[in-house]
């Protein structure tokens with residue numbers, strides 16, 4: 001391939017990559033939203049805790065959330081409810097549900 005042809009193709013390849021990345025992200029979010037229904041009673045579909053002993057998940061880093069779920073699943077972190085719930089999650093489920101909760105935007109108001 002000639003050099004100038006190659007140079008002209010680069011932006012198109014980048015654009016196609018972005019479109020696919022966008023679609024993958026949307027698919028992940030959709031799957032994540034569906035998965036999050038099984039978390040909603042305690043963590044809310046919006047990621048805001050609905051029970052006193054469950055933490056907010058909204059807006060946390062995806063890596064952090066995934067590490068916690070993996071730790072529950074492996075038994076490294078233990079909790080009567082979360083250990084059972086995490087045991088039923090596949091790697092894809094964890095990727096999807098953490099994509100959902102980490103994508104939620106949170107606004108904070110610091111006390112004056």
Ligand code: HEC
Nearest residue numbers: 038039041042043053054055065068069079081082085097
């Ligand atoms: C029956 C209530 C309940 C349900 C349902 C539930 N959780 Fe939890 N979750 C908890 C509680 C309680 C904790 C706090 C555990 C602890 O104290 O160590 C927790 C902790 C977590 C944490 C660790 C957060 C942190 O900052 O340490 C993550 C991540 C999490 N849950 C994700 C999920 C996901 C994803 C689902 C659904 C697939 C889910 N949970 C379903 C009750 C629940």
